[in-house]
Amino acid sequence: MEILTPGSFELKAKSIAKKLHVTDFLLMQRLLDTAAPAIQPKAAFLVSYVEEREDSAVVIGSVRFHSKVLARNLQDIGRVFPYVVTIGPALDKIVQGTKDVLERYLLDEIGNVALNAAHNRLQNHLCQKFGLEKISFMAPGSLEDWPIQEQRGLFSLFGDVESAIGVTLTDSLMMVPRKSVSGLYFPSEVSFFNCQLCPRERCQGRKAPYDIAKAREYGCI
Template identity: 40%
Template sequence: MNTNVMTTIPFTIDRDLLFTHLHTHLHIKPDELYAQDVENMIEQALKIGKPKVAYRLAYIESKGDDFVVVDGIKFTSRILRVNLEETFKVVPYVITCGEELEEWAKTFNHMLETGCANGIMEAIMHSARVHFFAKVEEEYHLDHAVNMNPGSLEDWPLKEQAPLFQLLGDVKGLIGVELKESFLMSPLKTVSGFRFSKKGGYENCQLCPREKCPGRRVPYDQNLYAEKYQLK
């Protein structure tokens, strides 16, 4: 098992997007006095932040109606199975904002400050993820690359974190991310998933009916599952 580790991922904070998020959820505007405190928090986070990722190239060995076997490990999901129809390789990964930022965020007690710290960590995670995806797409020649993440859909539940961590090995030892009995990860601002090629694109949001989701990227398509994923 050759799991790769990145511990020096370049990242930035898009202040416009961050303040849009803070204004929407916490009613903080960039021109308000409190915005200077947010700027100070941003500067601290940029110095402290050390996002990390564990990842590897893995190969699909077999496929059933609602499962795939990747390097000897079974993953159960009809949607994942269909999305992997035209490829033979995936890049499993776990990417985290890092223990350093989580400990920094714990130093804030005021609800408003805690909300700002969470927003800043989300922004750093987003930036690091974009850089990481660009790297693996070039490294492993992933054209039209898309994501699937355990727990993002009922069809691929959170318990599928367990085989993903098994596929990567000692994730805690490599990048400090622990998989709990609940299948949640620590640090909290951590994301796991598969990155792979898929013509035509794909977003988990297309199959998720959850309304008013802050992370929604595309509209829910209520007919998509029946059209592309349902067993005939």
């Protein structure tokens, strides 16, 4: 297991306010000043290999993952990078202790922006360290084809990720701290996003439009 501490990164109040359709810039700047010291990003990743392939499953590090889409994406791939990223628990404690509903919402969204930035920092690190021109990722629970229950297998690859970066997986398959993400990076010639196969209409985190042709291609419909 390798640990990456992305370090501080600049979150700009104006860009966050624009994204969230907030016109009170001073409020956003004040909340960002409160949140910034509590953002403590860390990432853990592995260099793993696809050991077996089936039509609807792959074996990575002796763990079998069941997903047609994952198997399709990894059909010509040997090396993959399981990962867990978090911004730590401190910001969530601030959110829970904030009484104003709007401020709670905005602080929580600042956490989402920070987590996405930490995720991107890991992606850039992997590309630079391993000489990858383009990589994509998938995450258990992001598609019906790869259910959230597969988180157990993903976490089992790491061993004691709690000691490494402070992230645990609960019995209900939720990650703690709440602002954490996990998944599997893999080299790709064409960018792949789970969103392309997901028909959910309203999703603030959508990274790509729903592609019905691609969904048919992957056997999702």
